[in-house]
Amino acid sequence: xxxxxxxxxxxxxxxxxxxxxxxxxxxxxxxxxxxxxxxxxxxxxxxxxxxxxxxxxxxxxxxxxxxxxxxxxxxxxxxxxxxxxxxxxxxxxxxxxxxxxxxxxxxxxxxxxxxxxxxxxxxxxxxx
Numbered sequence: 001x002x003x004x005x006x007x008x009x010x011x012x013x014x015x016x017x018x019x020x021x022x023x024x025x026x027x028x029x030x031x032x033x034x035x036x037x038x039x040x041x042x043x044x045x046x047x048x049x050x051x052x053x054x055x056x057x058x059x060x061x062x063x064x065x066x067x068x069x070x071x072x073x074x075x076x077x078x079x080x081x082x083x084x085x086x087x088x089x090x091x092x093x094x095x096x097x098x099x100x101x102x103x104x105x106x107x108x109x110x111x112x113x114x115x116x117x118x119x120x121x122x123x124x125x126x127x128x
Contacts, residue, residue, distance in 0.1 A: 005122065008049035009033040010040035010066065011084070012058040016107065020053060020084075023111050029118075037066030044076045051118055054101070056085035056092070064099050071100025080121040084109055 005028075009020050012035040021031050032047060034040050038061050044052060052070065056063035063083060070076045082103035083096040093104045103117045118124075 004028055004030045005051070005124075006030045006032065006047065006049040007118070008040065008044055008047065008052045008079075010037060010052060010058075010063065011035065011055035013055070016055070016084075020109075020114075023114060027115060037061030037063060037069075040066050041069050041073075041076075044070050044079060045073065048076070049079060051122060052079055052081045053084050054081050056083060056087050056096075064095060067096065067099040067101050082114075082117055082121065084114075 007024050007029050009017055009031055011017050011033070017033045021033065024031050032043060032049065034043050037058055040054070054063045054067055063085065067081050067083065070079065070081060080102040081100065082105060083101045084105050084107060085092070086107045088106040096104050102121050105114060105117060
């Protein structure tokens with residue numbers, strides 16, 4: 001793959017961000033991390049990442065609200081969002097999907113599952 005794919009991480013847990021960055025950097029992804037939904041919306045519009053990892057429970061705007069905003073804006077609606085959260089109820093998964101999320105993983109995230117979900121959403125097998 002010639003171009004490194006860019007992942008925007010929106011999560012208010014420094015430990016989670018470090019873990020995601022470690023996994024992603026080891027697999028040749030470029031990352032940008034922010035810790036609020038509001039900042040995530042702004043950065044997504046400015047940087048147009050290839051995919052977004054979105055926490056749900058954050059101070060201020062939660063991940064559901066930020067996902068709805070990103071997927072409703074013309075400039076960012078094409079960017080797939082994977083919700084990555086400790087919330088594992090069926091209702092949470094359904095609600096995430098209704099907000100526009102394309103994937104839903106629960107923490108602690110399995111590294112292989114994270115990478116396969118990203119690959120699936122970005123159709124990496126077809127492109128490489």
